[in-house]
Amino acid sequence: MWGVLQQQLKQLPIWMGLVILGFFLIVDIIALNKPHSVADQSLRRLDNLVYDWRFQALPPERDSRVPIVIVDIDELSLKKEGRWPWSRSKLADLVTALERQQVKLIGFDVVFSEPELNPVTQVLTHGQVSASAQAELQQLIPQLDGDTQFANVIAKQTVLGYFLHNTGGIHAGVLPAPFMKIEDKDQKRLSINFMPDFTGLLPQLADKALGAGFVSTLPDADGVMRRSPLILRYENGLYSALSLELARQYLNAPYVKLQTVKSGNQLRIESLAIGQNTFYTDESGMALIPYKGKAGSYPYLSATDILNNPNAIPILKDAIVLVGTSALGLTDLRTTPLQTGYPGVEVHANLLDAIIQSTDSYNASYYRPDWEPGLTFIILLVSGLVFIWILPRLEPAFMLAVAGGWLAVLILTNLAAWKSAHYDLPLAILVLSTFSIAVLNIGSGFLRTNTQKRELKTLFGQYVPPAHVERMLENHHLAGLEGESRHMTVLFSDIRNFTTISEGLKATKLKQMLNEFFTPITGIIFEHNGTIDKYVGDMVMAFWNAPLLDPHHAEHAIDAALAMLHKVDELKPIFVAKGLPEVNIGVGINTGFMNVGDMGSMYRRTYTVLGDSVNLGSRLESITKFYGVKLLVGEGTYDLAPQFLYRLVDKIIVKGKREPVCVYEPVCRLEDASEGRLKRVEQYNQALAHYYSREWDAAEKILRQLHKSDPERKLYNMYLERIAELRYEVLPDDWMGVFEHRSK
Structure with a gap:
């Protein structure tokens, strides 16, 4: 037996x-x-x-057969030419300057879906102009119409970009004609990605441009750009990507054709025929991006140098030019297999380069x-x-x-x-x-279990309090690395005027200052159950309610922020005594649903949060200086943390968004508020209630009293200036007092 x-x-x-x-x-x-x-x-x-x-x-290892040059709207360009968005007339000058350089094609990784405001029209609409002056001004309208000027120069060589997306029924501008329409019976047989919405082109630009292609991208679930759609479907039409349309124009190809094979009742896309060239994709028209190298694989030229250089630039002759942005606040950065922070415009450049080179004798595409x-x-x-x-x-x-x-x-x-x-x-x-x-x-089962523990400790040990790590090791079900959507609070904080500070310090002093600053700040975040996401230069990002659940995440984030501001005040005399500059910070906090999880590539991964709520938190931090406050929170945080005394700062629309949000300044905990502080905040909030009700005199009276008692507070003077402008304007019936921030 x-x-x-x-x-x-x-x-x-x-x-x-x-x-x-x-x-x-x-x-x-x-x-x-x-x-x-x-x-x-x-x-x-x-x-x-x-x-x-x-x-x-x-x-x-690929050498470009045709020069592809990126014209960069960089910091230097913004400094010399003015902040973005530039007038369409300036963009027309840029196109004209590139045509003088004898470029082959121009592609814009920028979307022009809305008309530019004509300054003459604004004067006629909002100003008090005599009849004779109106007649003279009417004659100036065509001369100052930037859209018309831009439209007049894009017909020969310029391909524009637009978005296809699925973000809530947005239909802005117009779309170009699809390169192909598919019959109803084939729509279910093809697995091409369908997009129900679009942010298209201004009609007069769409009519004049040589061509147009979408600049939409579909990163993988972990946020890494490995593949990109070359075709997308809207209604019964197929539309081509910017890179595909540029390649078609360059190759003088009369068509883009789907090469398919039958698989049961389905039609599987095998490749795209662009004239005589063939580029392989997957069954949905997604192409693996054949990155030529890290960022900078293609030559960059500053847009301002093109605008102000009358001489020939040899690299531009017969080149395909892609116009993109790298300026702070405008940068379209992606995570790729090669690196994080990869310019989005180079994604289009790599695909364009590979499509042009994919011939019968050489295949530049990667595919299964x-x-x-x-x-x-x-x-x-x-x-x-x-x-x-x-x-x-x-x-x-x-x-x-x-x-x-x-x-x-x-x-x-x-x-x-x-x-x-x-x-x-x-x-x-x-x-x-x-x-x-x-x-x-x-x-080796034991080894695998031990390895999992070490990985968890390595991943979280630097970002969360040590007690959290021990709890996760003991109870694996409390936290996971898989991505998920969770209601969380995120905090952004950075040092004011850090560029100026860093330029005035030697490297050793700067390192000393940052170490002595981040050490107590990190300790405060840990003390309030926060998780450090990352440090970027002078910026610290943290979040609450992950990896461990925290039902009071909004309250803990505000407590941490107030403690950070208090600690900074304590550090100021200490820094001065050590010969270091005085430090001030701005803090932005927002609460909402965010994607949280272990993201990245094989060689670099991080436990982080992504999503619109995260982006809004960053924007709130960036506008604290605008309002002269040190701490701003969004509506979601305000709603979840009633334990604090708040000052309503503004109703705003941030860059890239359409829906207004209210932003607040947490003053202190309610139990810590003095009678004087409570009275001042109540008076201020009452003044804003009058303001939003268009009761200018009542609002102005209270604000002047507050300004007299505290002339250093920027908010009071800001609203007094707004009232002085608005009381003489004819406001629309749906005016809500929303202020739009046009920069990030």
Whole structure:
């Protein structure tokens, strides 16, 4: 009987190995036949890590056959030409200047969906102008119409950008004609990404431009830009990306054609034919972005240098020019397999470059061939069966050698296919299957558990209080690394005038100052249950309610902010005594739903938060100086933390948003407020109530009293100035007193 039991125990690894192999075979089949399933998403995420690693190890080696130059609206351009947005007449001058340089094509990674305000029209509408002066001014309207000037110069060589998106029924501007319309019966057969909304072009620009392409991107679930759509569907029309439209214009291709293969009742896109060129995509028209290298792989020229340089610039002759932005507050930065902070305009440049170069003799695109699923299944099945049969018969050392050798073969073969044929072959499921069967036979379950603990400690140890880490190690269910949407509070804080401060200090002094500043600030955030997201220069970002739940996250964030401001006041004389500059900070806090999780690539990952609520928190911090306050919070934070005394600061629309929000200044906790402070805040809030009711005299009277008692408070004077302007204007019936911030 004992012998039978021993025999059964010997057979257990074989049977368990078959179970493991069967599991991976089923996962492979489900992932293939049910896109977006749990199996597909899990394998895709793992293969994305492999993809990033391959790009790091073997980036494409590609020389541009046609010069692609990025004209950058950078800080220097804004300094010399004025803040963004520039007038359309200045953009017309930029296009004219580029045409003088004999460029081949011009593409704008900028969207022009709304008309520019004509200054003459504004004067006639809002000013008190005599009849004779009106007649003279009417004649000036065409001369100062920036949209017309811009439209008149974009017909020959300029391709404009627009957005296709799914953000709540927005239909702004107009769309160009689709390059192809699909019949109703084919709409369900094709899996092209459908976008129900658009932010299009100003009609007169759409009519005049040489062409137009969408600049929308669809990053992967972890926020990394590995692939980008070359075609998207709106209604029954197919639209091309900016890079695809530029390539079509450059190649003088009369059409873009879908090359498809039948798969059951479905039509799978295999590639796009752009004239004589072929560029491979996936079944939905998404293309893997063949990054030529890190940021700066293409030459950059400052827009102001183009506008003010009458001489020939050799690099621009016969070049394709992409106009984009890198100025602070305007930068379109993406996370890519090669680096974070990658300019979005270079994504278009890489795709454009690769499409132009993809000919019959050379394939610049990276893709998964149609035969890949069958090959992967065969390798998975055969290698699994061989391992299940061989490994139980080997000593542990030989098990490691065989398993390691086979893994090396899989990896090197995968790299060779990537390098030589540009095949993006999956590796994760093959490695996982091999590894799982090997682990089963050498009994390393304990090591895997220990490794998970070390990873958790490494990931969170620098960002959350040590007690939190211990709780997570003891109770894994309390926190996870997977991305999720959660109602949270985020805090942004940075040092005022840091650029000036840093320029006046030596590197050692600057390091000393930042260390002595961040150490107590971080301690305060930890004391109030916050999680440090990141430090960027002088900026610190933190959030609450992750990784551990905190039902009082808004209250704790405000307490932390007030404690930070108090600590900064304590540090000022200490810094001065040490020969360091005085430090002041601005803090912005917002509460709302955010995406939180472990994000990034194989070589760099971080536990962070993303989303519109996060962006609003950053914007609130940036406008504290505008209002002369040190701390601003959004409506969500205000609603969740009634324990504080608040001063309503403004109703605003921040850059990039359409819906107004109220922003508040937390003064102190209610129980700590003196009678004098309560009275002043109550008077101020009463003045704002009169202001929003258009009761100018009543509002002005209170504000003047407050300004007299506290002339240094910027808010009082700001609203007095607004009242002086508004009382003589004819306001629309729906005026709500909303102020729009046009810069970030």
